Amino acid sequence: MHNKTAAPTSPDWDLIRAFLAVVDAGSLTAAAGALATSQPTLSRQIAQLEQQTGAALFERTTRGLSLTEAGDALVEPARRMQAAAQALALAAAGRAQTLAGTVRLTASEMMSAHVLPPILVQLRAAHPEIEIELVASNRVDNLLAREADIAIRMVRPDQGSLVTRHVADYPIGFYAHADYLKGRAPVTPDNFAEHDWVGLDQSPQLIDGFRSAGFNIDRHFFAFRCDNNIVGWEAVRAGMGIGITMQRVAERDPQLVRLLQEFPLPSLPVWLTAHRELRGSPRMRIVFDALAEALGD
Template identity: 50%
Template sequence: MDWNLVRSFLAVAENGTLAAAAAHLGISQPTLGRHIDALERDIGVVLFARGRRGMTLTEPGLSLVDEARAMQAEADRFSLKAAGNVQALSGTVRITASEIVSTYILPPVLARLANAEPEIQIELVPSNMVENLLSRDADIAVRMFRPVQNDVIARKTNELGMGTYAHEDYLRRFGTPQTTQEFMRHRLVGMDRSNLIIDGMRNLGITALRDQFAIRTDDQVAYWELVKAGAGIGFAAHFLAAGQPGIRRILHDVEIPALPIWLASHQELKTSLRIRRAMDFLYQNIKALPLKQEQHVANE
């Protein structure tokens, strides 16, 4: 049996007319009328006599008012208790993410989050280090690999399609490599202490040493600026390259595996409404971004 019908029944019983009861419940008169019809059909009893003066309780209807009131009372107790438990949405959520994600993906998403949940304070911690969620360096981490830490809740939310890119100034001067052999003889932009790129290339069957990269930086933003400036060939997410004047994709045939985007949080997610809201919002909004495929247009 539909419990809401009992509430509707009581409202009509106490207000006398459908219109008044509907206004009281904040629903429309036709809906309320249908509720009464449905309840009567369900239980097989005519509860109201419909008359010119509104809805008058029948004898069986009258006998049910007390039960409905008791149910209402329990519903009120439930709401009251629930209200006492309300977890404050206000407070801070610390989010950590790689530099690239912090710089190029999160800002608009976080702006929308701040807008949607004004009570939540947001702290963004750009960092390439693997933050420790358990020690609460951050509440939510956005990572490009599947988190392995115990007691961490993780969800994959999207993928970052990657490609090999260079500026056309560079290509004019040094030529466009057509094979990986040619590619390896070019001026490559690499990372210094991080093995991100070297490991990624090994997965593609290309063995590279640090020395083979002509220019190196561990700062991902600077890395991308170097490529944009024509300093050499580098790897970048499609969405970064989209709409950048002069940036050309090369070696289309070499499939670079997309980087997964994982959201991770600690167990407190399960009980903290604030973190959960932020987590859900990030999941939905990052998922909705077109990050997987190469974007050929970048109209905003």
Template identity: 35%
Template sequence: MFDWNDIRFFLELCRKGRLTEVAKALKVDHTTVSRRILSLEKQLDAKLFESTTRGYVLTQAGERLLPHAEAMESASATIQDHVGGENRNLTGVVRLGVPEGFGSQFLSKDMPSFQALHPEIELEFVANDRFVSLSKREADLSITLERPRSGRLISKKLTDYSLRLYASRDYLAKHPPIKTVEDLKDHNFISYIDELVPDPQMLYLSEFVASPNVTLKSSSIVFQFQATVAGAGISIMHCFVADEHPDLVCLLPEEIEVNRTFWLNTPEDIHDLARIKAVTQFLTELVDRQKKKLLGVLE
């Protein structure tokens, strides 16, 4: 029988690809990682990894072991959650992959409420607009712009949200008036860098303005927001952020509106863990309470 503890080292090396990164994650020396992997290979009488210039990659034997190792990891977490510490409060780490704007400008404001409800759950936010890999445990939960089409995931619609066109009062005072979509041809815009945009559906501007004069680009929606507030140009922003800023004016709301959906995704094997369910419930209830804000419905 092989040492079950070696499976942790196997999984981390699968996900990180380098001994030094695994050592950092597991708080051991990299020689310990190497020794544990060699021990597992010896006990299984199979070579699990090949060392390449890109790091360690799985052999065919390693590929066959991977789903079983992930099942063991899941079973271990389930045992701890369902059996261990029955009288304790919810504890543990939950990592959430979330779009930058939604995480930093919406979810962050309600973190004190979550901490009050679950003081022993540690939340980690991976602010990223690309799809984080749940199978590689880059996150425990993810919020995405599209519903994933593959993987052993449980996905559900979290909420709809809206985006509209905004400019600062200072910008509008210094530039020609905007009464129709045609007037926009004479204005400066702020948008994403096309080749760096993580999802094509985030290139909203081209849906409404033919050949817009984009004078400032950024891969960060937070940067775009701050630049818009500063008067650097006009941009399409999330209503849940822009409507709350007193210096921003919504332009042509009847003509220009983008409607999108956030999806909440969880790996099947950890979906029922108590700490995961606690975070899922909090997110679901939060967006339900804030639905008008997300959709840009003004009171």
């Protein structure tokens, strides 16, 4: 009678996900935070995966955890499993044929705070069965990893697997509150540098824009600096100085005055994007099309 060799146990997805989180984070503490779990739970998952693979996957160093040879060999097949799990989730979401459920959006801070709210009010009134999650962030979320279902961006995405629609171009302008302008010299192309400006702190975006227009400024040109666009805009509305924003936003405040209209400013392109498979869901199609129409108005 021959002894049969036991078939190796296939690691489950939860263990693989825990493994990749530690690989990406470099420590159990950081990985536990990314997965919203506890460090002891994550340690048990790694130990279980090591038991199933029959090898140690990590070793401790002065800088945290580093992969062993066995762990390094596991990374590539684990990434393939991760991609397959994401593809499966996308396919399942795209085939959901009911309107009830959640749609997760991502947009910039200014778009989220000053453009989307009235649009989402109308959407909720028309389709109360659809729940909306909104990630207000200036970073470009990865739609392929399902960090969002639909993204509103000011740059055209380059992933070929996305449905992309250019819905509008939003003109921008220079604005200041009427209270700031009281008692000051009129803002002209000759003296605009003598006025107070509201700009960004760490981001070079505005500095690069001025320099490309032929004005060699540095960060000290801006009397008030903040990388949070909402805070910066509220500073303009409070009378802190001159700022730049979408005309669509500024025109809602009658106390704001548009300045330096002789300076040509580029418009902000508005792109609406979603994963192709998600367009197969009636819920996603409704939200996508409603956003396209409202943002294009």
